[in-house]
């Protein structure tokens with residue numbers, strides 16, 4: 001399959017690109033290279049004959065048309081987005097422009113290409129989204145998000161992703177574009193940009209800086225190792241039913257404070273510090289405005305219909321992640337100077 005992957009220089013997109021190339025797919029990686037991008041993430045495939053990179057912005061319709069014409073992909077995997085909730089609080093405009101308007105332009109470019117090619121049956125437009133579009137769950141109830149959970153986004157980020165999900169569904173209903181949607185829980189793993197929770201914990205710990213925990217750290221997230229997500233996405237695009245949504249989750253719910261303590265405990269083992277445990281650096285900071293209490297996914301559909309399940313437990317995944325950051329200081333040191341990294345964002 002020839003895949004056009006948008007956002008392939010980001011965290012999840014690069015995992016998709018690496019996995020797709022290793023499985024014999026041709027990949028065209030389209031990325032605008034924003035602050036969140038890092039071409040190092042795809043360095044291992046950069047010279048592969050099945051891989052091409054195009055720097056382009058999904059808000060630029062003419063550029064998108066040129067990419068479709070030049071590369072004639074069999075399918076689109078759309079991951080390009082502004083993805084950091086805290087940044088969406090400080091500057092929601094970029095989120096609307098990229099996540100909503102950019103997705104609109106990509107849908108239109110894909111539709112024109114697919115129509116011009118005689119509407120090939122096998123074409124797919126796979127929209128990669130988040131469980132945050134479903135809002136927040138109560139902390140103590142045994143409920144989880146499914147594909148039928150009503151939308152209830154509560155941050156500028158999740159609202160912009162929800163809007164893009166609606167556009168994708170509408171392009172299927174109205175124009176017949178063969179779409180697949182996936183909504184996934186929190187990802188973690190190697191190459192995670194150093195503004196997100198787990199890398200912040202690791203890097204602040206190693207620098208002996210306070211490890212910030214929002215509020216009381218009670219917010220619960222369902223964590224999925226990024227390579228398991230990439231695997232689910234490649235399965236969904238090949239075997240998913242057109243027009244259908246698949247919720248993807250790790251089945252690994254944990255409160256933020258517990259997660260931070262687990263990461264600290266791994267660091268205590270792998271890189272002990274003489275002054276005492278890393279958890280001593282944990283510092284509670286004012287909460288994020290509108291911080292959703294709990295996200296959790298019921299992944300029954302993708303498990304029963306497509307046979308997917310995560311292969312990496314949270315313990316294994318956290319250990320692999322911490323080891324990766326310890327082994328790859330050059331990667332994260334190079335990102336330390338990027339705008340906003342290391343600063344508290346999104347205080348409202």
Ligand SMILES: NC(=O)c1ccc[n+]([C@@H]2O[C@H](COP(=O)([O-])OP(=O)(O)OC[C@H]3O[C@@H](n4cnc5c(N)ncnc54)[C@H](O)[C@@H]3O)[C@@H](O)[C@H]2O)c1
Pocket residue numbers: 006007008009010011012013030031032033034035036037038056057058059078079080081082083084098102128129130131161183184185186187188193
């Ligand atoms: N990170 C998570 O836990 C998570 C969970 C579920 C779903 N998602 C979704 O998965 C996708 C990827 O998330 P991520 O964490 O890898 O994000 P990321 O921020 O690490 O990467 C986003 C990539 O998109 C590119 N990009 C941004 N704006 C662009 C534009 N206008 N044109 C072209 N490229 C642009 C960036 O340069 C970057 O390489 C997003 O759509 C996100 O909503 C993320």
